[in-house]
Amino acid sequence: MKTIAFDLDGTLMDSVPHIHAAVAEALSELGLPTITVEETPGFVGRGLPVLLERVLAHVGASPDRHKALYDRTMHHYVTTPSDPASLYPGVPEALETLRSAGHRLTLCTNKPFAATETAIRDTGLAPFFDLVIGGDSLPTRKPDPAMLIAALDGAAQTLYVGDSETDCETAQAAGVPFVLFTEGYRNAPPETLPHVALFSDWTLAPDIFATLW
Numbered sequence: 690m691k692t693i694a695f696d697l698d699g700t701l702m703d704s705v706p707h708i709h710a711a712v713a714e715a716l717s718e719l720g721l722p723t724i725t726v727e728e729t730p731g732f733v734g735r736g737l738p739v740l741l742e743r744v745l746a747h748v749g750a751s752p753d754r755h756k757a758l759y760d761r762t763m764h765h766y767v768t769t770p771s772d773p774a775s776l777y778p779g780v781p782e783a784l785e786t787l788r789s790a791g792h793r794l795t796l797c798t799n800k801p802f803a804a805t806e807t808a809i810r811d812t813g814l815a816p817f818f819d820l821v822i823g824g825d826s827l828p829t830r831k832p833d834p835a836m837l838i839a840a841l842d843g844a845a846q847t848l849y850v851g852d853s854e855t856d857c858e859t860a861q862a863a864g865v866p867f868v869l870f871t872e873g874y875r876n877a878p879p880e881t882l883p884h885v886a887l888f889s890d891w892t893l894a895p896d897i898f899a900t901l902w
């Protein structure tokens with residue numbers, strides 16, 4: 690049995706439309722300029738507090754608006770349903786195959802825990818995971834390794850599957866083999882991120898992972 694930890698946004702789910710909707714609604718309520726869907730991936734990856742710091746700087750608003758923006762964004766984040774169609778094709782089938790093979794699956798995401806719970810409930814992913822660590826579950830977030838260490842829970846044989854520089858740095862810091870999903874919200878070319886494997890198609894993931902042990 691292996692323990693495989695997964696990132697969520699940009700790895701299992703194309704969550705940018707959902708994140709954008711929550712942030713844009715909150716910006717509008719606060720009377721601030723908005724952001725586009727196209728700009729949104731550039732803000733994602735280091736958790737919601739950092740995302741909103743980046744958004745405030747981008748729209749030219751004062752950092753003093755951060756708490757109000759955080760509270761309103763969280764409200765929309767947890768009350769706006771996530772669409773199961775936002776899962777990358779083949780994700781539920783791949784997780785099912787990995788579970789059936791006896792592996793333990795966990796989630797290690799910088800998305801706030803409450804928003805993670807609603808997203809995995811709405812998209813039907815919740816039953817696959819033995820453990821969920823969100824971006825506010827611990828005092829630190831990725832790329833600090835503490836979240837990933839907690840998500841792997843002392844397992845001897847592990848993998849971390851993620852889409853971004855943040856995930857790669859986290860895996861390196863934790864000493865965990867990193868598998869890169871290439872279709873998420875990465876800025877740098879794949880070859881610049883150390884990885885034991887990479888893939889772009891979830892239907893191939895279980896077979897690719899099986900070559901790693």
Ligand SMILES: O=C(O)COP(=O)(O)O
Pocket residue numbers: 696697698699732733734735736737740797798799800801824
């Ligand atoms: O919320 C974020 O900033 C990114 O979330 P992730 O860690 O699931 O990619």
Ligand SMILES: [Mg+2]
Pocket residue numbers: 696697698699700734851852853873874
């Ligand atoms: Mg991600």
